[in-house]
Amino acid sequence: MAYEELSKQILENVGGEQNIKTAWHCATRLRFILKDESKANKAAIEALDGVVTVVQAGGQYQVVIGNNVGEVYDALVAQVPRLGSGDEAETVAGDKKKLTAKGAFDAFVSFISGSFTPFLGAMAGAGILKGLLSLFVVLHWMTPNTGAYQVWYAAADGIFYFLPIVLAFTAAKQLKVNQFVTVSIAAALVYPTMVALTSAKTAINFFGIPIIPTTYTSTVIPILLVVFLQKYLEPLFNKLWHESVRNILTPLCVLMILVPLTFIVVGPISTTISNALANLVLFLYKNTRIISGFVLGGFWEVFVIFGVHWAFVPVMMNNVTKWGYDPLVPILLPAVLAQAGAAFAVFLKTKDEKMKGLAGSNTITSIFGITEPTVYGITLKMKKPFYCATIAGGIGGAIVAASGVHANAVSLVSILTIPTFISKGFGISLIGDVVAFVLATIFTLLWGGINDQPQTAAVAAAAPQTKTSGQAKATLQTRAETLVSPLTGQVIPLTDIKDEVFSSGAMGKGVAIEPSVGEIVAPADATVQMVFPTGHAIGLLTDNGAELLIHxxxxTVQMDGKGFETLVKKDDQVKAGQPLVKFNIKEIKAAGLKTTTPIVVTNSKNYHEVNVMAKNEVKQNELLLDLE
Structure with missing residues (x-):
């Protein structure tokens, strides 16, 4: 599906533009804050080709897309420009009603994720560059005194050093305050004169009020507190000043008040909070290292599922600011690699070609840190592989925690992050990473309950194959014939349906029908070659040699037979127009599934042409296909 069409369908099914407060995207997800989530059609969105799943967590309505999320988001913004302008309605973080309904924690998670997501890619790239520079020094490829090192280090450290400025812009957007005023406040915090005074521990005062020297470069908490204060202060001045001077005098008043207030009050408060968080992490890391490693390594992807992993980001950033390193990031890598290992096991064992392709590609993307498509599309969907990955990730996390390794920068957790871990215990931490991947692969192979014939493979099994109908083929050759419609409904080109197994023509040529009557009849005199146990698919061999699959x-295999009634069994001889299966259209739609029914000639290669004779609407027993 084209990105424009997919974004249009998503927009329609989240309740339309009027139901969206704001939207943004991360590495794999479209993240919405909706006015009323009950207006969104989750089942319809999940059924779209190009959508992995939908997650409702942290006050957000998250549509998991995968690696193409950026293109889908751009197409969405093209339809609703305000979503990319920063002028959207208030987010959860600024919506008191939403705060009451969803709780402060949901609001906090939404605020943090919305603030960090826009520059997460840049920060991840810079963090990896920092790690590579450390590796280059260890390998004696360059020294910190060389010009190349200094230029690259400036590129790597710049976003971290001036993090308050970057964060000011995105956090202000979340709370709908003047972004440039917030950036001005952040710039004052890292202004060279103020940094120099702090470095020299020079005491200064503001009209006699002492200012405690505090370092604000690379910090997170101070500017986040500033934005919250600005959220309440800015509207007061907007009401005070006439609109003719508001755009000048409101920023003036906010800057004059908030900058000194930050240096005098917010700074010390944030320092206290930062120290408390850092000391708590340090205490847990020192006293419950292995247990903490097992919990984080095992349950990190659970946190990701519910969107609460964003709550850890300020903690990690704070660790780097306070100590110059963070012990949490390395512990999370086994969780990521364990999902990759589970996907690799599915790739090795499954006989379903579609699942094999999905698992193979997602193994690679997971290794490079993008786990959501793997989790939602494979491991969590199959359940047992997710459990296996959780256990393996916990074991790997415990080993990494025991090693004492730490990261010198916060980055997207992937194998590319490994150079940032170069420190004491680095070798043992690599063992933990390998153990997580290998154990997840082994556990999933042994106990993952991988179904060798999930739906796409089951469809193929349901279709009569040449080798299974060999006896009939010995006496019967395919001949030109016409097939009548087994259904009453709207005719849809096979290429337009939302299942690439059928739309790609991999199963054969044919047509699809959106039924208005829940009954399948035989399209020709035929032998029933296969009736799927759940009743959702039937295979026929016509007397003239055409092999047909009606799905x-x-x-609908998910319904496990509910709403289906089969009227024939394997090897039955049927006449054209004879009822074969009855199904409940309302019940299928109530389950959030589509009733679009492909009628496929699975041995299309035996014919010169498979022509669709019906246009638009067709009734049972009317001419549908002409096989030449």
């Missing part, structure tokens, strides 16, 4: 609905 009722999309993903």
């Amino acid at each position: 009722i609905g999309m993903d």
Whole structure:
């Protein structure tokens, strides 16, 4: 599906533009804050080709897309420009009603994720560059005194050094305050004169009020507190000043008040909070290192599922600011690699070609830190592989924690992050990473319950194959014939349906029908070659040699036979127009599934042409296909 069409469908099914407060995206997800989540059609969105799943967590309505999320978001913004302008309605973090309904924690998670997501890629790239520079020094490829090192280090450390400025812009957007005023406040905090005074520990005062020297470069908490204060202060001045001078005098008043207030009050408060967080992490790391490693390594992807992993980001950034390193990031890598290992096991064991392709590609993307498509599309969907990955990640996390290794920068957790871990215990931490991947692979192979014939493979099994109908083929050759419609409904080109197994023509040529009557009849005199146990698919061999597959609905195997009644069994001889299966259209749609039904000639290669004769609407027993 084209990105424009996919974004249009998503927009429609989240309740339309009027139901969206704001939207942004991370590495794999479109993240919405909706006015009313009950207006969104989760089942319809999940059924879209290009959507992995939908997650409702942290006050957000998250549509998991995968690696193409940026293109889908751009197409969405093209339809609703305000979503990319920063002028959207208030987010959860600024919505008191939403705060009351969802709780302060949901609001906090939404605020943090919305603040960090826009520059997460840049920060991850800079963090990896920092790690590579450390590796180059260890390998004696360059020294910190060389010009190349200094230029690259400036590129790597710049975003971290001036993090308050970057964070000011995105955090202000979340709370809908003047972004440039917030950036001005952040710039004052890292202004060279103020940094020099802090470095020299020079005491200064503001009209007699002492200012405690505090370092604000690379900090997170101070500017976040400033934005919250600005959220309440700015509207007061907007009401005070006439609109003719508001755009000048409101920023003037906010700067005159908040900058000194930050140096005098916010700074010391944030320092206290930062120290408390750092000391708590240090205490847990020193006294419960292995247990903490097992919990984080095992349950990190659970945190990701619910979106609460964003709550850890300020803590990690604070650790780097206070100590110059963070012990949490290395512990999380086994969790990521364990998902990759579970996906690799599915790739090795499954016989379903579609699942094999999905698992193979997601193994690679997971290794490079993008785990959501793997989790939602494979491991969590199959359940047992997710459990296996959780255990393996916990074991790997415990080993990494025991090693004492730490990261010198916060980055997207992936194998590319490994150079940032160069420190004491680095070798043992690598063992933990390998253990997580290998154990997840082994556990999933042994106990992952991998179904060798999930839906796409089951469809193929349901279709009569040449080798299974060999006896009939010995006496019967395919001949030109016409097939009548097994359904009453709207005719849809096979290429337009939302299942690439059918739309790609991999199963054969044919047509699809959106049924208005829940009954399948035989399209020709035929032998029933296969009736799927759940009743959602039936295979026929016509007397003239055509092999047919009729698949009722999309993903209807999930209904496990509910709403289906089969009227024939394997090897039955049927006449054209004879009822074969009855199904409940309302029940299928109530389950959030599509009733679009492909009718496919699975041995299309035996014919010169498979022509669709019906246009638009068709009734049972009317001419549908002409096989030449």
